[in-house]
Amino acid sequence: MYTDQQKKIALFAKVFGHPARVAILQQLFEIDACYCGDLSEEIGLAQPTISQHLKELKSVGLIKGTVEGVKVCYCIDHENWTKMKDLMHQFLDKDIPKADCC
């Protein structure tokens, strides 16, 4: 029904389709690594809600989490982030600006 590329683009875009997940990623850009509890406080959503969003980000490979004692340290998976970025650029930068037809 759809190409693999279309499905992949949609999958990543869907993950970015909620402001909480955008906020989480931007926070991880800023401070490089972060604990779930800190994100919960920073963003203003309950801990289980943040945990759920982190799970989704992890499921598409954009972040990883490492257990550090009682906490879990989350950060961007740079390798996968780059791959995702290439894919999104392929899609976003495809169009050649022309006069609008209608």
Added chain:
Amino acid sequence: MYTDQQKKIALFAKVFGHPARVAILQQLFEIDACYCGDLSEEIGLAQPTISQHLKELKSVGLIKGTVEGVKVCYCIDHENWTKMKDLMHQFLDKDIPKADCC
């Protein structure tokens, strides 16, 4: 709760978060302009379903439609597409690849 930028990014991303809408946009890149019925046939979804997806794409300003007799011609709104692209690049290209922290 969220910044305007975060909300805008999420809004656009959400629209890209379904393969049918990705397919519609790619089709509009290819053939520059298209009718609803042609998209329905090309993509393989019922006409009302395509019409609904077109409505969503139009509601965020990424496409426009002009009535041409009994048909409606759809195409990319290049001005808004460029603006959206800038916003998405701001977000996607923000990260500076470092050693993964965890």
Added chain:
DNA sequence: AATATTAATCGTAATATTGCAATTAAACAA
């Protein structure tokens, strides 16, 4: 005027998403 064509809208069923309270699990500290 009557018919045909195309797209939008309506109504509805099935499914997915979101958010949180309550609980559980895991690791540490006393």
Added chain:
DNA sequence: TTGTTTAATTGCAATATTACGATTAATATT
């Protein structure tokens, strides 16, 4: 061992999304 801290999981309610058949609206054709 007992308590403490942090994050994951569960269960559930509210809402949103998706798809499509049926219908309506608008324009063109005969």
